[in-house]
Amino acid sequence: MDDKTNIPLTAAEMSGLWTQYMGDTIVVCMNSYFLEKVEDEEIRPIIEWTLDTAKENISIMQELFQKENFPIPIGFTEQDVNTKAPRLFTDTFFLKHLSQLAVFAMTSSCGGLTVSTRPDVVAFHKRILNKGVELQDRTRDLMLKQGIYVKPPSIPIPKGIDFVEKQHYLTGFFGKKRSINSQEITHLYLNTLINTIGKELVTGFAQTAQNEDVKQYFLRGKELAQKYIDIFSNFLTKEDLPAPVSSGSAVLNTTASIFSDKLMMFHVTAMVAAGIGYYGTALAASPRRDLGLKYISLIPEVALYVEDGANIMIKQGWMEEPPQAVDRDKLIQQ
Structure with missing residues (x-):
């Protein structure tokens, strides 16, 4: 065999x-x-x-x-x-x-x-x-x-089986919006939680980064994370649902170098790149238009942040290349 x-x-x-x-x-x-x-x-x-x-x-x-x-x-x-x-x-x-x-x-x-x-x-x-x-x-x-686990919001158990009968189910900009469904709640909760942890991480990294470009990059990431926390939390609170919140400051006051700037940059850009996938999944699971378009608007912004991080790593000589296909045109020219 x-x-x-x-x-x-x-x-x-x-x-x-x-x-x-x-x-x-x-x-x-x-x-x-x-x-x-x-x-x-x-x-x-x-x-x-x-x-x-x-x-x-x-x-x-x-x-x-x-x-x-x-x-x-x-x-x-x-x-x-x-x-x-x-x-x-x-x-x-x-x-x-x-x-x-x-x-x-x-x-x-x-x-x-x-x-x-x-x-x-x-x-x-x-x-x-x-x-x-x-x-x-x-x-x-x-x-x-x-006692520190943040559970997803709870909603009542349905009383029966229902089918969507009107296009109103998809609306989200004008007139009365339908309540968000359990799938939409789940993704809002997860993305709020991920950004909360991400904000704490980049705050600590910003405090200890040695390179000024890297420090400013993490400060920008902190602002973006807070922006997304506010966006996702607001969707939940407008539905009278609890949003995940930080239990307090997770970052202490040290500014000493702990992790290399190279490691911190790779870690943050990899986490943020994964976040793009989470937003794409949330988009597919969120039929209410205001939610879907909000995710659509965030994805290019996050992608640009990842690209800017990659440019910093390339400039510093920190970006290790993954395996690549053969460049046939270059090979032919040789």
Whole structure:
């Protein structure tokens, strides 16, 4: 029987592995720092587990890359983090960041599973998915125990089955609007929550960035995150529904260099790029026109922010290239 692991990696498989490798090297750097600073002994085991998982992922991918003679990405190393630097975030932020990491892991692994062919790559993405689910369970359970978990809004259980009968269901600009439905509520809640965590992250990064362009980029990200928090929250509060709110300042007063500007830029642009996908999903699930058009208006703004971040990284020589197709025109000219 043929060994199916001997077939070449597809572009999709290369992309998924390369992206996962870059992400896991960031996870190692950040959680090494978190582990050094955490005070809550209930959070510490989750950080340790996440750190060990990321290191295991990296080892699996390195072995696979070596087998394929695939250049191992540089990613991020101990040179990109100072674990002895002063404390920047609260323990609560560590836990919320881990919860968000679980969401990203589940999302990326599902995407990888959709387009992977080789059994070893499929098995690896299944591992990422299972680990993401476990991390989500661990963080959710502890946040519930500590009373800091922000639940989505509740609405009454329907009394029966209804079908949409009028175009009024889609309107949202003039006259009386229909109430937002459960799908629309879910995405407004999720996007508010993601931007709340993102704002806390870029605030801390802005305090500790060394390069002035990077610092200003993070300050701009902080303003955008607050703008989006206000937009999504207002949709909820106008429907007399609670919006996720920060439980307090998650960022402490240190300005010492902790993470390299290179690491912080890659981390933020990757998170924001993922946010574009969340807005696209929310757009597809929001038939009320005012909601849909609001998401449409935000996507180009977020994409421009990601592009500006990429330009900073290119200027500084920080942007590691993912695998690319052959440039046939350039090859012919040679």
